[in-house]
Amino acid sequence: MRHGQTDWNQAARLQGRADIPLNEVGREQALEAARLLRDADPGWDLVVTSPLGRARETGRIVAEELGIELGPAYEDLVERSFGANEGQSVAGISLEDYERLLTVAEPEDEVVARGVGGLREVQREFPGRNVLVVAHGTLIRFTVAFLHGTEPRRVRNAEVVPLDEALVGVPSHS
Helix, strand or coil: CECCCEHHHHCCECCCCCCCCECHHHHHHHHHHHHHHCCCCCCCCEEEECCCHHHHHHHHHHHHHHCCEEEEECHHHCCCCCHHHCCCECCCCCHHHHHHHHHHCCCHHHHHHHHHHHHHHHHHHCCCCCEEEEECHHHHHHHHHHHHCCCCCCCCCCCCCCCCHHHHCCCCCC
């Protein structure tokens, strides 16, 4: 699940690892997502998150609404770093200018490796449990696309993106 909206999401700014809090719309989005998740089958056992405040708060809201545990935060689930360009607006810029902003960003393959690694760590720590992971748009988009073998697609704020644990594939210890 992606975290709820922040003021920087609303202003189309590159957030990356900047710790921007949820806004009121984001809190409402988290509550609405939790209400939809309440009827999920099978139900959820716990919520884990990225350590950034917007993900932790979204996770806390969802966990409280569902009456389940808010588990740990995982550093590997933080958003893609956009380096010195965090905070830059991407509203209305050309594709060429956007690509230029990304030249200092964390490489996509590194984002995917972190995302998969974080999911594997969650699987190892909570085997057999139905875990809701609250993270960030670019991390989710790249990681899920890699695991599904598809093109990355935009993930809306507070959107739940299903992922079969078998796709993550925790390696066995030999």
